[in-house]
Amino acid sequence: MQTFDLAAEGLRTLNSTLHAQAEQTNQTAWDVINPRGSHAIAVGLDAPIEVHVKGSTGYYCAGMNKQATVHVHGSAGPGVAENMMSGTVIVEGDASQYAGATGRGGTLVIKGNASSRCGISMKGIDIIVHGNIGHMSAFMAQSGNLVVCGDAGDALGDSLYEARLFVRGSVKSLGADCIEKEMRPEHLEILANLLERGGCDARPEEFKRYGSARELYNFKPDNAY
């Protein structure tokens, strides 16, 4: 186990140290202490390492993550796991706006609530939220899965493409072209797997599925050039 004191050694040293970990590193476990809400902690990692951030983080924690597991033992500021490619990011507390935005792969687990624009423009990431999510979540989401064990705010899934949205609680309102869809056996199976990966105490049958009605301009063949 390596321990890195962010307050003493600084952000650039932290990130360059973590970037230097290659595929075959034997320094696979890192504790980052004194994060004190700093920005851009553990950004751009690309090695199968496990980083535990012991406290709350500011903007863009674990952005662009590949392979690594980043575990925030606190709450995360705006843009956590933005554009994640693969790996896992776990937030023990709440996540601020646009968590997992534009993510292309990997798993983001938020054990508290996520605020507005969670999963905006997601492109393949799986996001599992134990609590509630705020307004405009999954706006223009293209693929991947968003699981919400609590409630969703206004305009869920506005202008959605092919991402799947699963919500257990209430949805304040659906965005343009987002509709409730039938939960078929294959969806229950996908959801069961997601709930297990997220460590959620919930049954797939308790959820509703939402997706694109495919009625907006881009879905009309007549609009193609």
Added chain:
Amino acid sequence: MCGIVGLFLKDKALEPQLGGLLTDMLITMTDRGPDSAGIAIYGEATSGRSKFTVQSDAADTVFETLAEQLSSEIGAPVGLRRKDTHAVLDFPEGKADDLRDALARVAPDVRVMSTGESIEIYKEVGLPKDVAARFDISSMSGSHGIGHTRMATESAVTTMGAHPFNTGADQCLVHNGSLSNHNSLRRKLLREGVRIETQNDTEVGAAYLTWKMREGASLGEALESSLKDLDGFFTFVVGTEDGFGVVRDPIACKPAVMAETDQYVAFGSEYRALVNLPGIEDARVWEPEPATVYFWKH
């Protein structure tokens, strides 16, 4: 971008530390707003007395004789306590209008930063740490206070463009964001006879609240209606004689974090601003909801 910090003390034992805690929070928000900074502190009110915080670019000469001139103009004793470019004038309550008229006559270049019984506002152009040091904010005690670090987008970097803005006796406003309908609203408010002195968008927001309250709204009602009448992005923090409030526009893209313990309620644009507060590890920390008015009172 801009940075906002606010601290509302529930525990009187922390009051001597208010200025110090707020200064630390303010300096942490420097990279959100290095252009200028300001702070409003609510300290002890003196029974039967009111005060103005005023500012002058020629403080050395103007403040020398100002108290004497004002005393003879309003026919009542006026005290003056200078702090760098600012001075706190204190005078018998009920004389605020007379004092403002007298100021306009004897020292028209002196700007009024705040009016009320307990509020003092200090603001200047420069780095937050330098602004806080000029006014020795860290030695000030009080029950609550609000600070702002500015990165200007809508108007010039000047003393008068810095926040907080005084919206009425013992009331002030700070803003992170930008208002898009401030020009039309400014024209409307000027027609209503509301005082607006700069081209700044936030001053229009402050004047709007002043106008609403003049028309009979409570601060809470004025904030509620701001959600309908103000177009643009805003996280507002307002201070009053005995409390402070928070409201964010419905889109809520301007950040906000709050923390509450038995000792205080704190606001920061980012969690970083809160990390040195006592007992923050065990505080309830949350993000205020969009289009929701929050208020705490003593």
